[in-house]
Amino acid sequence: MRNVVIIGSGPAGYTAAIYAARANLNPLLIEGLQIGGQLSITTDVENFPGFPEGIMGPALMDAMKKQAGRFGTDFLPGFVAKADLSQRPFHLYTDDEEIQAKSVIICSGASARLIGLESEKRLIGYGVSTCATCDGYFFRGKEIIVIGGGDSAMEEATFLTKFANKVTVIHRRDKLRASKIMQDKAFRNPKIDFVWDTVVEDIYDVEAKNVQGVKLRNLKNDEVTDFKSDGVFVAIGHEPNTGIFQGQIEMDANGYILTHDGTKTNIPGVFAAGDVQDHVYRQAISAAGSGCMAAMDAERFLEHSEH
Ligand code: NAP
Numbered sequence: 181m182r183n184v185v186i187i188g189s190g191p192a193g194y195t196a197a198i199y200a201a202r203a204n205l206n207p208l209l210i211e212g213l214q215i216g217g218q219l220s221i222t223t224d225v226e227n228f229p230g231f232p233e234g235i236m237g238p239a240l241m242d243a244m245k246k247q248a249g250r251f252g253t254d255f256l257p258g259f260v261a262k263a264d265l266s267q268r269p270f271h272l273y274t275d276d277e278e279i280q281a282k283s284v285i286i287c288s289g290a291s292a293r294l295i296g297l298e299s300e301k302r303l304i305g306y307g308v309s310t311c312a313t314c315d316g317y318f319f320r321g322k323e324i325i326v327i328g329g330g331d332s333a334m335e336e337a338t339f340l341t342k343f344a345n346k347v348t349v350i351h352r353r354d355k356l357r358a359s360k361i362m363q364d365k366a367f368r369n370p371k372i373d374f375v376w377d378t379v380v381e382d383i384y385d386v387e388a389k390n391v392q393g394v395k396l397r398n399l400k401n402d403e404v405t406d407f408k409s410d411g412v413f414v415a416i417g418h419e420p421n422t423g424i425f426q427g428q429i430e431m432d433a434n435g436y437i438l439t440h441d442g443t444k445t446n447i448p449g450v451f452a453a454g455d456v457q458d459h460v461y462r463q464a465i466s467a468a469g470s471g472c473m474a475a476m477d478a479e480r481f482l483e484h485s486e487h
Contacts, residue, residue: 188287190217192454195471201251216241307391
């Protein structure tokens with residue numbers, strides 16, 4: 181029986197572990213499929229305070245893990261395949277273990293949707309990005325494309341014009357899904373161009389390990405063209421990793437866990453932190469902050485439930 185089980189190993193999970201471990205709760209952290217979370221697939225991180233020269237995403241996550249381990253966090257590789265949160269103690273199941281927990285902190289994050297190309301996967305962190313706030317700065321004076329037609333794509337395209345000389349939005353239809361106000365802002369921006377009814381079929385150059393251009397297909401006339409680009413921002417939405425909690429925890433229409441009074445969910449003893457409950461800020465530092473809050477909330481919950 182564990183006092184606290186933390187699900188997920190991004191900034192929220194590791195920070196929750198640091199705080200819970202330092203409160204002598206000897207937390208167990210279940211690492212999930214992508215150890216280190218979304219930052220483990222980025223390169224330079226320049227906006228995490230404390231690193232004036234920047235730090236590589238995997239190095240930052242490694243340091244967080246070591247810090248959590250130093251105070252007595254136990255790490256369990258693997259992912260939670262099933263959860264029963266209907267009664268206390270809560271039951272979590274990985275492929276080969278059943279874990280009982282007095283409290284649970286869900287930090288399972290969100291995954292950026294990708295278009296699904298092999299070249300996209302290989303060039304993530306090398307010119308392909310899913311986060312303009314994180315990586316826009318590296319594209320000063322460059323020409324880049326943004327894929328998508330929703331609010332995220334408009335927001336990213338507009339933000340990226342602070343750095344890039346030209347941003348081309350590639351959208352698969354001839355109408356945007358984005359809200360009117362976001363569309364108007366993007367249409368008014370002289371640095372943003374649109375290519376309609378078009379999908380990206382390949383990204384060059386995997387061998388060179390940087391982005392040099394993309395192969396486009398016009399869905400109306402099937403015409404295939406090469407398009408020069410220094411970077412590709414994929415902005416086709418995110419999906420919170422909450423499938424196993426469906427029907428057990430209150431979520432919004434998009435599957436993000438609803439929290440109140442800090443990091444509490446509708447289930448006493450179950451807390452949520454980081455991108456799994458935040459589709460607005462989605463930053464490593466805001467996730468870390470909410471991980472800290474969740475550990476303190478769990479500590480208080482355990483204190484009260486034991487007296
Ligand atoms: P979204 O609204 O689901 O839009 C995703 C866009 O990506 C759509 O235009 C979609 O095309 C396109 N897309 C999806 N899969 C694709 C694929 N495989 N290949 C090419 N294109 C693909 O996602 P979002 O923009 O991330 O927004 C999510 C939610 O957050 C929305 O409710 C949004 O309003 C909100 N949000 C708000 C703000 C803001 O207000 N500041 C900012 C960001 C997000 P189709 O249009 O053809 O389906």
